[in-house]
Amino acid sequence: MIEVGTASWTDRTLLDSGWYPQTADNPEKRLAYYARQFPVVEVDATYYGPPSEQTTKLWAERTPEHFTFNIKAFSLLTGHPTKVSSIYKDLRPETGKKNVYPADLPPQSYEEIWSRFLSALDPLVEAGKLGALLFQFPPWFGIRKSNKEYMLEVAARCKPLRPVFELRNASWFEGPNQEETLDFLRAHRLPFVCVDMPQGHKSSIPPVVAATSDLAVVRFHGHSDKWTSKDIHEKFGYNYSRDELSQWAPRLKELAAETDRVQVFMNNCYTDYAQRNATTLIELLED
DSSP states (O other): OEEEEESOSOOHHHHTTTOSOTTOOSHHHHHHHHHHHOSEEEEOHHHHSOOOHHHHHHHHHTSOTTOEEEEEOOGGGGTOOEEGGGSOGGGOOOOSOSEEOGGGSOHHHHHHHHHHHHHTTHHHHHTTOEEEEEEEOOTTOOSOHHHHHHHHHHHHHHTTSEEEEEOOOGGGGSTTHHHHHHHHHHHTTOOBEEEEOOSSSTTOOOOOOOOOSSEEEEEEOOOOTTTTOSSHHHHHOOOOOHHHHHHHHHHHHHHHHHSSEEEEEEOOOSTTHHHHHHHHHHHHHHO
């Protein structure tokens, strides 16, 4: 099974692009329209701030049976700098810093954030609409024993939910490290996230296509020449050509032959690039 979707359905530039029909004039109708076009979506907003249970309940209610939501883990849970203002009000540390890391919080607050983040997903679980939880680690999360142990800790914390792992440090894939990394993931049945992204940057990793469990995820970040820009639309504003996507179709089919389920997400979320590219990729896979 190969499912194709995008990493957003609410981006401002998408709403302005004309991709949605004029009748889809509110959040409920837009999500319903999206769900008629694609079987799966990745929610990236949950990286910037944890969702509420009421929000996930609405997502479940507004989508058809068998629709799937993948949820990106809150930044604090992957070790990224996190805005104090994005943390639950009663758990915010008393600090003059704008951004904090897990070590800046009392252990009990950190544990409570984990608990609330996961419990907020209950409505999706109950509706059978929760796919995987994306743990995208920062560029400084390199190959070392402590980081492997943290990945196992994440899997244990999330159980029975499914975390998938996107590594953004090239050390995991240098020389013999690549096979070591994939062997580690396979040994513990941890799903690997393959990425297609610009090369030549500190955060660049090669487009390794591999299955390490019964689920494989592929994320397309584009090839913008402004990858280092702080403007998210410049960073991800890349429109894949049909020829580029046609080269990926056989690779995705080969991946699907190695595992039970493949999820593909277009993360080049600027105007309607992701939606149009996803539609093209579906056509190519069907051909």
